[in-house]
Amino acid sequence: MIMxxxxEGQYEIADKHLxxxxxxxxxxxxxxDxxxxxxxxxxxxxxxxxVRSRGTPLPDDRITPSDLVxxxxxTSLRQVRELLSGEGLIPG
Known part of the structure; x- marks a missing residue:
């Protein structure tokens, strides 16, 4: 998964860390809440x-769609509240 x-940038996260x-x-x-x-x-x-410690940073020149942003x-509490779904920021 790419986060x-x-x-800041993108990180590749192994499934074992999810x-x-x-x-x-x-x-x-x-x-x-x-x-x-x-x-x-x-x-x-x-x-x-x-995410930073468990993920592998992707090079800035690598253009890859993110699975999750x-x-x-x-970011303020109010701003994050607008982003949160019933499953939080990370679905699953």
Missing amino acids: RILG TRLNELDSALQAAA AGDEAAFTAALSALLDA LPDGD
Whole structure:
């Protein structure tokens, strides 16, 4: 799966990491639903850090469609709420 972090770049994520990323996404969804700004900021940071650490960065000159686009770390709770579906940012 190819994930893009807006303003940063793309990462190739192996399927074996999707369970952990979905757990982090669920925490983000819960924080957004609760309107808990501090928990939201921590959950978004943890999700993006996990994508960076578990994914392989793709070269900037490689043009590949992203399977999933994640907001950058400066995205507000309100903005992420607009992006979230019932399944969070990461479907599944």
